[in-house]
Amino acid sequence: MSVSQNLVVMKFGGTSVGSVDGLSKLVEITKQTQKDWKNVVMVASAFAGNTNLLLKIADLAQKGNFLAVETKIDEITVRNEKILLDMVRDASKREKANLRLKPLLGELKLVCQAVSVIKEISPRVSDLIVSFGERMSVIVIETILRDAGVRAEAVEATKLIVTDDVHQNASPLLADTIEKTNRRLGALLEKGGVPVVTGFIAASRSGQLTTLGRGGSDYSAALLGVALKADEVWIWTDVNGVMTADPRLVPEAKTIPQISYQEVSELAYFGAKVLHPKTIRPVIEAGIKLKVLNTFEPDNPGTELTAGASENYNEEPIIKSVTAIRGVQLVTVEGSGMLGVPGQAARFLSAVSKTGATVPFITEASSEQSITFAVPVAYTECVVAALEDLLAEQIEARKIDQVKTTDEVVIVTVVCPNMQHRLGVAGKIFSALGDAEINVLAISHGSCEVSLSLIVGVEAMQPTVQVLHSLTAL
Ligand code: ADP
Ligand code: ASP
Ligand code: MG
Numbered sequence: 001m002s003v004s005q006n007l008v009v010m011k012f013g014g015t016s017v018g019s020v021d022g023l024s025k026l027v028e029i030t031k032q033t034q035k036d037w038k039n040v041v042m043v044a045s046a047f048a049g050n051t052n053l054l055l056k057i058a059d060l061a062q063k064g065n066f067l068a069v070e071t072k073i074d075e076i077t078v079r080n081e082k083i084l085l086d087m088v089r090d091a092s093k094r095e096k097a098n099l100r101l102k103p104l105l106g107e108l109k110l111v112c113q114a115v116s117v118i119k120e121i122s123p124r125v126s127d128l129i130v131s132f133g134e135r136m137s138v139i140v141i142e143t144i145l146r147d148a149g150v151r152a153e154a155v156e157a158t159k160l161i162v163t164d165d166v167h168q169n170a171s172p173l174l175a176d177t178i179e180k181t182n183r184r185l186g187a188l189l190e191k192g193g194v195p196v197v198t199g200f201i202a203a204s205r206s207g208q209l210t211t212l213g214r215g216g217s218d219y220s221a222a223l224l225g226v227a228l229k230a231d232e233v234w235i236w237t238d239v240n241g242v243m244t245a246d247p248r249l250v251p252e253a254k255t256i257p258q259i260s261y262q263e264v265s266e267l268a269y270f271g272a273k274v275l276h277p278k279t280i281r282p283v284i285e286a287g288i289k290l291k292v293l294n295t296f297e298p299d300n301p302g303t304e305l306t307a308g309a310s311e312n313y314n315e316e317p318i319i320k321s322v323t324a325i326r327g328v329q330l331v332t333v334e335g336s337g338m339l340g341v342p343g344q345a346a347r348f349l350s351a352v353s354k355t356g357a358t359v360p361f362i363t364e365a366s367s368e369q370s371i372t373f374a375v376p377v378a379y380t381e382c383v384v385a386a387l388e389d390l391l392a393e394q395i396e397a398r399k400i401d402q403v404k405t406t407d408e409v410v411i412v413t414v415v416c417p418n419m420q421h422r423l424g425v426a427g428k429i430f431s432a433l434g435d436a437e438i439n440v441l442a443i444s445h446g447s448c449e450v451s452l453s454l455i456v457g458v459e460a461m462q463p464t465v466q467v468l469h470s471l472t473a474l
Helices: 020-036 050-062 066-087 091-118 123-147 174-190 217-227 261-269 277-285 344-354 377-390 392-396 425-435 458-473
Strands: 007-012 039-044 152-155 194-198 201-204 209-211 232-237 258-260 289-294 303-306 321-334 361-364 370-376 404-415 442-445 451-457
Touching: 007 020, 007 217, 020 039, 020 066, 020 123, 039 123, 039 174, 039 217, 050 066, 050 091, 050 123, 066 091, 066 123, 091 123, 123 152, 123 194, 123 201, 123 209, 152 174, 174 194, 174 217, 194 217, 217 232, 217 277, 258 261, 261 277, 261 303, 261 321, 261 404, 277 289, 277 303, 321 377, 321 458, 344 361, 344 370, 344 377, 361 442, 370 377, 377 392, 377 404, 404 458, 425 451, 425 458, 451 458
Parallel strands: 007 039, 007 232, 039 194, 152 194, 232 289, 258 303
Antiparallel strands: 201 209, 289 303, 321 370, 321 404, 361 370, 404 451, 442 451
16 A cells, blocks of 8 residues: 655654754654644664764674673663663653663674674674664654654564665665555554654565665665655754755854755765765655754754756855865876777776775876776775786886875865856866965866865865855855
8 A cells, every 4th residue: 555645754863863852852843743744754863873883892793802892782771771761751661662672682792792703794794783773772762752642663674675685785676665665654654653763774685684874864764755655754963954064064054945956966975964865866756855954953944955956046156065075095097008098997997896995086187198086095905906906917018107096185075056057166166275275186077067076185174165165155
C-alpha cells in the first residue's frame, strides 16, 4: 500500500538528539507537527559524538585493547541512562528502555571482544559496530516521546532501506526500498503511530547491515520520503538552515532563505556539512519539498530548497555562499609526452578511482602538458603509487616527469547564482583575493555554472573564506 497524503519526514541530527535541551525541543516539534500533519515519520541519528566514539571503540578493539573498549562502552551506557532519567518521568518506561538497550550493549561488547582477539576489522564489522549509535538512540527517543504521549515506535532501517553490499558507503536499491518501507511503515502509520527510524543504517538484499556513509541520516530521510511519497522532508539541525558560510568559520554568516537544488548540491558536495550531498537528488526527482530547520529555534523559517535558481539574479549577491574542504592534497602529472595523446586524463582517473579515492577537483593545463587533481590526504600515497605504476614506461622514457604532490591544501568553493549570465563575477572574486594578498594555487570552474573552486594553502583557509564571504553582502 502507499500512504501518500499529508506526510512529512522529519530528520533530527546528532546535534539535536545529544542533549536534554535538543530532545525536549524534538518532543515539542513532534507534537506541534502532529497538529498540522496526518502522518509524521521521524528519522534519528546517533547522539552527538556517539558515531565518532563507536569508531574509536572499533579502532581500540582492532588494536586488542579490550579494557579501553569496555570503559568507552560504559560511557555510552551511562549517557543513555542519564538521558532517560532526565527526560522520562515514568520509571517503568525507563526500566523497559534500559532492558531493551542491554542486549544491544551486550552485542556491541561481544563483537568488539571478537575483534580484539583477532586484531582485524573488515568494513562489514565496522558498519556493525557503528550501527549501535542509531539503534540505541531510536529506543531512547521512542521512550521519551511515549512518555510525552506520542505514539512513537522505534524501527530499524535494516527492515526498510535495501542497499548494495558496499559497506561504509552503500547505495540504495530503490524499488526494494519502496516495497519494504511501505509494507513495514504503512500499517504503523495507519494506526496513527509515529515511526522513529534509525538514520544512516540499512541492509543489503542478503540482510547484511550496511551504512550510507558519514552524515548519511539526511540521505535516509530523503529515501524514506521518496519511498512514502512524502509531501515534505525537513532536516532539523543546530543552525538556522543553509547559511552563507559555516557559522563555525564565519560567525557573521547568515541564513539563505531560498536556494536552488543545484546550488545547494554544490555546497553540500564541497563540504557544507549541513546537508549530505546525496540527499538532494532523490528528493528533487520526486518533487518533494525540502527544508533545513533549526531544532533550537523552531520558529525560524530556515532554508527552503527551490527547483530553479532565482529569476532576478541581478538582485542577488555575487556570491551566495562559501564553503571549504580540508584534508586534501594536489597531485600533478606533467610532461611533454602528454601533448595530444587522446584519453590520457581518462587513464589517470581510472587508475585513481581503483584506489577508492574520490576526486573533488580537477584542472588541466590548456597546453595539455599537465593535469592536477585533488585527493583526500589518506589516499595520496596509494594514488601516487598507482599513477607511477601506470606511467612507469613513460617516466622511464622521460615523456612524463615524476608525479608531484603538494602539502595539505584546502578547496574553497563559492556558489555564484547564474554566473554564466553575469559580468565580472570572477573579476570581483580575484581582485578581493589579490587585495588580501591571498595566493591561489589552482582554480576550477564548476561545470554546472554555479560554482567556482579555488585551492589555497591550509594557513590561508580562514582569510580566504572570510574575504569571499564579504562578497555575499554585495
Ligand atoms: P546534524 O547532526 O544535525 O546532522 P551536522 O553537524 O551534520 O548536523 O551539520 C550541521 C553543521 O553544519 C552546522 O553546525 C554547521 O557548523 C555546519 N555547516 C557547514 N557549512 C554550513 C553552511 N553553509 N550552512 C549551515 N551550516 C553549515
Ligand atoms: N551518525 C552518523 C554520522 O555521524 C550519521 C549522521 O549523523 O547523519 O555520520
Ligand atoms: Mg549531519
